[in-house]
Amino acid sequence: MNWRSKLRFRDLVGTSFLGLRSRRGRTALTALGIAIGIASMVAVVGISASSKAALLAELDAYGTNLLEVSPSSSGLAVEPLPLDAQPMLARVDAVETASAVSKTNLEVRRNVNDSSIAGVTAMGADPELFTTLRMTMATGRPLDDGLGSLPVAVLGEVAAIRLGIHDLSGGPTVSIDGHNFEVIGVLDELPLNPDISRTVIVGDTAAVEILGIKPNPTSVYLRVTPEEMATTRPLLKPTANPDRPAKVNVSRPSDFLEARAEVDRNLQNLLLALGGVALLVGGVGIANVMVISVLERRGEIGLRRAVGATRGHIRSQFVLEAGLLSGLGGVLGVLLGSAITIGYARRQDWVIDLPPFALAAGIGAALVIGMLAGLYPAAKAARLDPALAVSGGT
Amino acid sequence: MSTPVLEVDDVHREYPGSPPVKALNGVDLTVDAGEMLAVVGPSGSGKSTLLNIMGTLDRPTSGRLVIEGVDTSTLSDRRLSGLRSARLGFVFQSFHLLETLSALDNVATGLLYRGVSGRKRRSMAQKALESVGLGDRLQTRPTKLSGGQRQRVAIARAIVAEPALVLADEPTGNLDTATGDGIVDLLRDLNQDGATIVVITHDADLAGQLPRQVEVRDGLIR
Numbered sequence: 001m002n003w004r005s006k007l008r009f010r011d012l013v014g015t016s017f018l019g020l021r022s023r024r025g026r027t028a029l030t031a032l033g034i035a036i037g038i039a040s041m042v043a044v045v046g047i048s049a050s051s052k053a054a055l056l057a058e059l060d061a062y063g064t065n066l067l068e069v070s071p072s073s074s075g076l077a078v079e080p081l082p083l084d085a086q087p088m089l090a091r092v093d094a095v096e097t098a099s100a101v102s103k104t105n106l107e108v109r110r111n112v113n114d115s116s117i118a119g120v121t122a123m124g125a126d127p128e129l130f131t132t133l134r135m136t137m138a139t140g141r142p143l144d145d146g147l148g149s150l151p152v153a154v155l156g157e158v159a160a161i162r163l164g165i166h167d168l169s170g171g172p173t174v175s176i177d178g179h180n181f182e183v184i185g186v187l188d189e190l191p192l193n194p195d196i197s198r199t200v201i202v203g204d205t206a207a208v209e210i211l212g213i214k215p216n217p218t219s220v221y222l223r224v225t226p227e228e229m230a231t232t233r234p235l236l237k238p239t240a241n242p243d244r245p246a247k248v249n250v251s252r253p254s255d256f257l258e259a260r261a262e263v264d265r266n267l268q269n270l271l272l273a274l275g276g277v278a279l280l281v282g283g284v285g286i287a288n289v290m291v292i293s294v295l296e297r298r299g300e301i302g303l304r305r306a307v308g309a310t311r312g313h314i315r316s317q318f319v320l321e322a323g324l325l326s327g328l329g330g331v332l333g334v335l336l337g338s339a340i341t342i343g344y345a346r347r348q349d350w351v352i353d354l355p356p357f358a359l360a361a362g363i364g365a366a367l368v369i370g371m372l373a374g375l376y377p378a379a380k381a382a383r384l385d386p387a388l389a390v391s392g393g394t
Numbered sequence: 395m396s397t398p399v400l401e402v403d404d405v406h407r408e409y410p411g412s413p414p415v416k417a418l419n420g421v422d423l424t425v426d427a428g429e430m431l432a433v434v435g436p437s438g439s440g441k442s443t444l445l446n447i448m449g450t451l452d453r454p455t456s457g458r459l460v461i462e463g464v465d466t467s468t469l470s471d472r473r474l475s476g477l478r479s480a481r482l483g484f485v486f487q488s489f490h491l492l493e494t495l496s497a498l499d500n501v502a503t504g505l506l507y508r509g510v511s512g513r514k515r516r517s518m519a520q521k522a523l524e525s526v527g528l529g530d531r532l533q534t535r536p537t538k539l540s541g542g543q544r545q546r547v548a549i550a551r552a553i554v555a556e557p558a559l560v561l562a563d564e565p566t567g568n569l570d571t572a573t574g575d576g577i578v579d580l581l582r583d584l585n586q587d588g589a590t591i592v593v594i595t596h597d598a599d600l601a602g603q604l605p606r607q608v609e610v611r612d613g614l615i616r
């Protein structure tokens with residue numbers, strides 16, 4: 001006796017798809033709910049991944065081998081670096097370049113009579129700094145050894161905006177502590193050194209001779225051979241200040257940039273949670289629609305039972321139908337979320353980074369949510385009394 | 395003599411309620427292979443209840459249903475579903491066709507739970523449709539067919555798996571007399587070709603055209 005029902009897997013899938021195809025409008029609307037949830041989650045992940053990728057690309061460009069040696073700011077009295085800190089540091093094997101700067105509190109004004117404060121300070125720098133920080137010019141030229149003692153200045157990007165100097169036509173000047181300096185150049189953005197972007201850079205000799213600041217460096221910037229970063233870093237404090245190594249601080253500016261990539265974690269989680277709520281609502285919508293569907297399709301269910309479907313077959317059909325419905329929303333959502341990410345990243349001039357894992361997870365999550373939402377309606381369908389189900393009319 | 399296709403043995407069916415409805419009160423009926431019989435009786439007499447029990451869509455409250463020598467009372471839902479898919483075919487008053495499927499695919503649904511490949515299902519469905527005179531309507535949807543044609547599609551679906559027994563509940567109930575006569579003729583032709591068929595009807599004229607009649611009244615066979 002071979003009285004066994006058997007439904008091939010592909011026929012099960014076909015049967016579930018049939019249910020969706022037969023009610024296109026409803027299928028589309030219900031899938032849309034899931035699509036919105038998935039799209040927002042994919043967009044959140046995609047945009048933050050792209051933003052991070054853009055940041056890392058920026059890091060690559062400016063290098064992660066830049067170190068800043070400065071006086072430790074813990075405690076009240078800040079002990080300046082010794083005069084010979086720069087030459088000492090430059091002598092360390094793995095140090096490629098070492099450039100000293102003297103940051104000051106001297107306010108920079110558009111001219112002597114200007115009483116407004118732009119929040120821009122002056123800084124004396126070894127002209128080699130332009131190489132060490134890989135500075136590029138928005139306009140004009142950098143300082144060089146020949147200009148180090150002259151009353152000329154290069155503006156950081158932010159400083160130039162604050163001072164209202166956009167180009168060099170008309171030979172603009174700035175006033176530092178009553179002394180006039182000719183502006184010879186404006187820098188591009190400095191993602192690793194936003195503090196320098198806010199300063200006006202003058203030659204180290206000019207800073208001492210014209211502005212009368214102390215010659216002790218406030219920071220020394222170093223480029224270190226990347227492979228020897230780890231072994232070199234511990235040597236720097238005692239080299240910079242052999243007497244008081246504890247009073248020296250060594251930092252890596254790229255760390256701050258990297259940290260910035262993590263700052264948005266909280267916001268990202270919040271947005272993901274919102275996407276999750278949208279998904280949940282979408283799932284409830286699917287459960288609802290499927291319950292209604294089961295009520296409407298009693299005749300179909302009865303007929304399937306009459307031609308040999310087991311309760312399990314009916315249950316699988318409806319669970320899968322709900323899963324496919326939701327999965328459809330998932331595919332739609334992934335497409336939509338990717339489009340949002342690509343559009344946004346393009347506008348921001350970012351590299352586009354859509355983690356394939358996130359895309360697969362989006363569709364997978366939709367499938368699972370749909371199947372879970374389908375469990376109850378499917379159980380209802382499977383429990384229908386076949387005799388009652390066929391007695392109704394369709 | 396060979397085993398009967400179906401034996402109904404002292405079957406009772408009571409629907410719970412207050413008071414409970416005694417739809418069947420000890421029905422005995424034997425259907426042999428190759429038979430064609432009409433079950434007649436007034437409305438509410440228990441005909442549909444009996445047919446559902448014969449088709450294992452419903453279980454008796456007490457009594458036995460034996461199909462091809464196998465007592466079905468001990469079978470699980472899965473086994474009963476298997477039995478229906480392999481040995482039974484149904485024709486309903488309201489057709490129960492899937493509107494979004496072609497006539498061919500509707501008929502092929504009769505083999506869906508047999509584990510038969512799609513191609514085989516369709517070729518068998520085509521033969522079944524040809525045998526009910528709808529060989530030229532394979533791709534037509536039920537909504538584009540007349541009532542009589544729809545019932546032919548439903549009959550093709552009932553016979554496509556070559557069942558031991560075809561059960562028809564008021565197959566002409568939704569059709570006008572002329573169309574209904576056509577359906578009865580078709581069922582008789584199928585019976586001539588060897589199918590065993592039970593037809594429920596409350597149309598005495600129709601019943602009179604069939605070789606054997608059984609009358610149900612108040613849940614009993616007279």
Ligand SMILES: Nc1ncnc2c1ncn2[C@@H]1O[C@H](COP(=O)(O)OP(=O)(O)OP(=O)(O)O)[C@@H](O)[C@H]1O
Nearest residue numbers: 409415417435436437438439440441442443444596
């Ligand atoms: N699911 C049910 N629950 C309760 N009572 C039912 C149920 N199905 C049928 N009945 C009752 O059982 C009795 C027999 O019903 P059945 O449908 O078998 O009659 P029938 O002979 O097919 O009638 P008709 O010719 O009108 O189709 C009726 O009194 C009916 O009200």
Ligand SMILES: [Mg+2]
Nearest residue numbers: 441442443563
């Ligand atoms: Mg009836």
